Amino acid sequence: MRSQVTLKKEDMAQLAEKLTYIIGALKLQNEMMASLIERETDIKCLVVEDVGHVLGLDDKEIGQHKLILWDCLGKDPEICLAELEQVDRTALNRYLVALFNVSPGLQFEEKAVARGVRGLFYEQDPFEKLSKGIQAIFDGELWISRKILTKYILEKGREDRILRNEESLLTSREMEILTMISVGSKNEDIADKLFISPNTVKTHIYNIFKKIDVPNRLQAALWAAKNL
Structure with a gap:
């Protein structure tokens, strides 16, 4: 069983490019999960007690390839995000952030997308889905259901279609x-x-990216979640 991780800033440069932090109480579940994540994804995984252990060590360059995986078991996920932003308001832009052990039916998902959360994993999700989702997030994808993304985008679009x-x-x-x-x-x-035609689609996408000043589909999706 792992002990609580205490890292020095000079040690961070020696870590692998991809690194996942599990934030939550240091329970057996998170310790075992960290070992499984490392075994199944070859991504270094550390368990820390609170977000201060992460944000106090990483600089902007190092943080760009790090995933904060926050354990929401028994907690309101909105409070988790508030804690993160309280320590560092730019954290959701500097880090990949995902929440796990989220209770279903909280109607929180759309707010999470708007604030930059890259993935949501629920209490009943099997480990295989978690490991696959972590890899997808590091590959630049959103691990959030299409249903949630569609609902959020359409509802925001009805509320306000005036772009900034x-x-x-x-x-x-x-x-x-x-x-x-x-x-x-x-x-x-x-x-x-x-x-x-597919060529017409490509032309439209080129014009969209140019108008909203984004380089790729992921950034376009995030822009849409915040602006449509």
Whole structure:
């Protein structure tokens, strides 16, 4: 069984590029899970008691390749995020953040997406889903159900379709395509559903990225979650 991890800043540079921190009470579950994550993903995993052990050590460059995996067992996940932002308001931008042991039915998911959470894992999820999700998050994906993303984007779109910068207003077709991108649709799927050619889809996506000033589909999805 692991003991509580205490790291010095000079030791951080020697760690692997990818590193996962499990934040929560140092219970047997988290200790065992850390070992399983390392074995199944080859990603270094450390268990720490609170977020201060992480944010007090990492600098911006190191933090870019780190995942904070926060144990919400018996806790309100919104309080977990508030604690994180209280210590460092930029943490959700500097780090990959995911929550696990989330109780279903809390109606919290949409708020989490808006604040930059990259993944949500529920109490009943098997370990296989957790390990797969961790790898996906490090690969730049969101580990959040399409249903939640679609609901959030559509509801936000109905509430306020006025974009922050009038010069970057999207056409109705571009907004439609951006919504489909946000839920993981491929170019071919978009073309089939909208009855347009794949080349036309590519042109629309190029224009969307240019208007909202994002480099890729992930950033476009995050932008849509916050602005549509």
